[in-house]
Amino acid sequence: MMKKSLIHGSAVLAGAIAGLFVMVNAGATVAAEPAAIRVMTYNLWHGGDAGKQPLERTIAVIEKAGADIVGLQETHGFGPAGQPRPDRAKEIAARLGWHYLDQGERTGIVSRFKIVESTPRKWGAKLEFARGQHVYLFNAHLMYTPYQPYQLLSIPYNNAPFLKTAEEAVQSAKKTRGGQVERMLAEIQAIRNEGTPIFVTGDFNEPSHLDWTVAAADKKLCPLPVEWPTTKAVVDAGFEDAYRSVYPDPVKHPGLTWTPITKPTDPKDRHDRIDFVFVRGLGCRVKSVQVVGESEQNADIVLESYPSDHRAVVAEVELPPQ
Helix, strand or coil: CCCCCCCCCCCEECCCECCCECCEECCCCCCCCCCEEEEEEEECCHHHCCCCCCHHHHHHHHHHHCCCEEEEECCECCCCCCCCCCEHHHHHHHHHCCEEEEEECCEEEEECCEEEEECCCCCEEEEECCCCCEEEEEEEECCCCCCHHHHHCCCCCCCCCCCCCHHHHHHHHHHHHHHHHHHHHHHHHHHHHHCCCEEEEEECCCCCCCCCCHHHHHCCCCCCCCCCHHHHHHHHCCCEEHHHHHCCCCCCCCCCCECCCCCCCCCCCCCECCEEEEEECCCCEEEEEEEEECCCCCCCEECCCCCCCECEEEEEEECCCC
16 A cells, blocks of 8 residues: 555567567467457565565466456565665566566556557556457546544644645645646547547546545534545546446445455454556446455455455456457
8 A cells, every 4th residue: 555665388588679678578479359358457465575475476366267368556675775675566477378468667567468668658558359359448646644534533644734624625635646647648638639548547546536425424424525636536437446436326336445454343443445447438338346355245256365455457348359
């Protein structure tokens, strides 16, 4: 997240293309053009090392989810003192025989489909299927502090001041993440006229404006209604929140992704949905969406010894005909 600052076969590492990204390929041909793809967001929790699980457990999350393309956050693990932190996303791509874009800032995109290029600042990657069809995946790990839900609930965190009103929370969130969101959306704006389907994944470190509603506040699921600005900016840019498109009622389906490692009753924490898959494209349709995590109570796809402090989200999206 946020606070606790992340099969087989031989893999061949391809060279950097235009100095922007590295692809890992197991020598397989480009996958056939699909009618639907499964898009996933997954915060690894310091490369999967923070949970003290072997990397195979992190890979198992992706495999069990049946993902085709994954936006990863907290990709760097723990290494020897004084040495560069190992890039676990690169290792994951190699073991899966997939392609990889290192976005920098400990984020990355892994894909069973070929990555043909990145956007200039590497917020996104262009993926190609067998017969020349393309999609874009943009992936973000937004600023984790100050964390406005904690501020509203008077939970001490990084010496951030407490807040009382929705207006204060919105302004604080804009100050915290607004610049990042603007830069990502600017790169999306530059390619949106191509008419290519676009996905956005990420750990936003901010809840959704579709979740902190009047109805949710009435049921005591959130302290008050807040129109959180980050998800609203993405939706206003023409994107659909995959989870809320399938489960529109936040009271019946909260879809919490933060966090498997504390109890919902923990007075020092606040559980929320802060990991997202967004979809934009004429003819795209979200067929299903699933939370991946540690228990049947909290997730649709369950793995024992779940290795992350975030639950993952995977959406199956029907693509338009080429």
